Amino acid sequence: MATRRDVLAALTAGAAALALPSCGASAGDDSTLTVLHKWPEGDHKKYFDHVRATFEERHPGITVEMTAVQDDPYKQRIQVLTASRTLPDIYFLWPGSYGEKFARAGLTDDLTDAMAGEWEDSVSSIAVDAYTYEGRRYAVPISMSGKYMVANTAMFAEHGVEIPGTFEDLLTVCDTLREAGVEAPIAMGNQPMWPGVHYLTSLVAKHVPEEEFTRDVEPSTATFSHPGYAQAFADLGELAARGFTPSANGISSDSAKAAFLNSQSPMMFSESNQFSTFQEKNGAPPEIAESWDFFPFPSIPDGAGDDESLTGAPDGFAINPDSSKVELAIDFLRMITSPEMAAAMLEMRDRPSVVIGAEDRVDDVQPQLTRALEHLDSIEKFNIWLDMEAEPQVAQAWLTAGQAAIAGSRSPELIVQDLKEISDALR
Template sequence: MKRSLQVVAVTVAAVSSLGLSMYGSSAASPAVAADPNAKVEYSGTLSILTKFGLQQLSPYFVNLAQEYEKLHPGVKVELIQESDDSVKGKTKTLVASNSLPDVYFSWTGSWAGNFVRGNRAVDLSKVIGPDTDWGKTLSPAAVKAFQYNGKLYGIPLYQDAKFMGYNKQIFAKLGLKAPANFEELLTSCDAIRKSGATPISLGNKEAWPAIHFAGQLLAYNVPQPTLERDFDPATAEYTDPGYVAALKQFSQLVERCTDGAGVNGTSYASALQAFTNAQSAMYYQEIIEFDQAATSDSALKPADFGFFKLPVPDGAKGDPKSIEGAPEGYMINAASKNIPLAIDFMKFVTSKENAQILSAPPYGQPSATIGGASESNMSVSVVDGLKEINAASFLMPWLDTANPPRVAAVWLSSLQALAGGSMTPEQVMDEVRKAASAAK
């Protein structure tokens, strides 16, 4: 779930103001529920905000829009295609001007909850619930991830989770194997660095990559009920000792496995490129990046690409079977004049046929549609990664979407400071506690 703005100061402002505007604006639409019996009028313009702006991904929605327009000549599909870097800023702008499109991208957690609280998302319970025709075609867990106050508001498009990608050739040359625990990962990093290669390429200029490392380590060190309590502003305490333990582990990883404080001056795209160019041995990446990291045209070939879950630290008191990740999808604007048409378009997007295209190269986005992930046309690594996701006991949500905007902003800025060496784990948690207390 790549999310960033150019600098942390901008990120903090964007997260905070977006949260306030989404549920604090009097211009927000009244609560709206989708009518399963509403007639679809195949006419007019349908606007869509996607997170498929990257060159490799953009053809997916472009092709879908063209196909839908052929099926329904009276409809014009207008795409606003943003990248992982720009979608937050674009969403903020659209919300502030009350110009959200008919369909818009959303993460789960507090991020989507802001739209729900602001009555900016259509209640889809009667059209996507588990007993509906559409709901039966989608992963129940993925649909439930967009549940708020017992109602369903999102349309999951794909499932996502974080894994450590590694270069099998580099590991083999050094006699290394996928580490069994966190301590063995650090030892492997020492051996890789000694050989002259970068152990883990990490670009934290945008601040969210550190969030991903910390999130998985928190899931390992802090019990799930405690995490979920602390995500809720009404009950948040952030006092469990596992928080500091996890951040100390993250600091060790930054020191022994990466370029240290220099990671804050490197972009995530540059870090991924270093891995793709076989200049680093490992890169912590989302499953949706597997097919971008290793291609027939890159230095790192698909046959040399391997992955493993970030290993569990010895003595961790959280859930060792957890994995950092969450489905990502789309919501329908409650102010839309084309709600039935928007729903019909998203049914088309999530059809089994289109889902299988999404799951296969070059997109490699494992679909949330049942039967939409066909092993026959998917990369082996994506197939295996999806099995890991399905076997996980708990999907640890992204910290900056699970928490309220102000708390999320503190996590982003403080973890960047921790990576840069200007804050300690204890100081980070002090700041998080202050923000959580202020959010109550």
């Protein structure tokens, strides 16, 4: 007969085993503020540790529990947390339709009133606008970044070429460099597919009028009828054939970056938040650190779109409206966007803050970064990454479209048709 001891032992073992998976769920007590973001690496971690320590110091008795996961796993994590409605108090959100979905579903606290006035005025208005849905602010931007072409000025001088002003000039510069023996005038690694979409984001913005584009982002109204789309794919194909690293689709973005840093390729489409990596103290070779410059994506004067816009996006944090600590969370975001923390971000992470004038509080900002920040301040609208702006299935189609255009394996018109078919299927 089963003794009582057996029963007890079996039950205890079972209960212990069943209890295991349930622990480690998000903390719900009132003294812990939970934060989830996507910057787990070195300097970012140091910065966020600093933020946490400062906040805990100013709010005795409060613990900040911060979790950081990288880009792709982040999307997965947030998906699961959303599905189970166990979002942390504060979480990172991409702008564009990605973030708007959270706002529409009521998963973000309305920050319009909290931000109105001084707070809103202290940060870049394009960044705030990027996190606005139907006139309401759903997240607080903290940093921002714009896409710029970077150029190795020593190589430019060696081959006698100038910084190109128009897209045509850029193609000519590529031809000249190739004739001079530079195999890959523009370092490009499109294996992860987003680099191609970053080019497309700029090209589509320059070729397609904003109202047409806005209509086409929404599958129920999309027509993709503007010829600018096909032109954007044709331009990308042309640039790939004349300028990109050969077989760019099979090359990782890191290898492409290495080709630029090793002076094999004189140009690359980079981002202002990457500028710090061209500094010698961050591992860049001295030849690059001393002679590099940047320029906005060249102009397409006869394009039907907005030639002045810039591809880029802010990074921001939303607050979970179901949190019991909304006020505390607002305080936290207010602190991150305070001038001192913004300066610390620039100093520790080399990441441009959205706070206006943050760079004035830091001593040795890279001159290039200072100029990029000035340029960013002059921009009126960000073109948000197409793969974040479009509906997920269409975003996937944009990624594939970039590869097809670069490989030249499909005509621009057919690529547009592919996109339209996928978008139409979502009606």
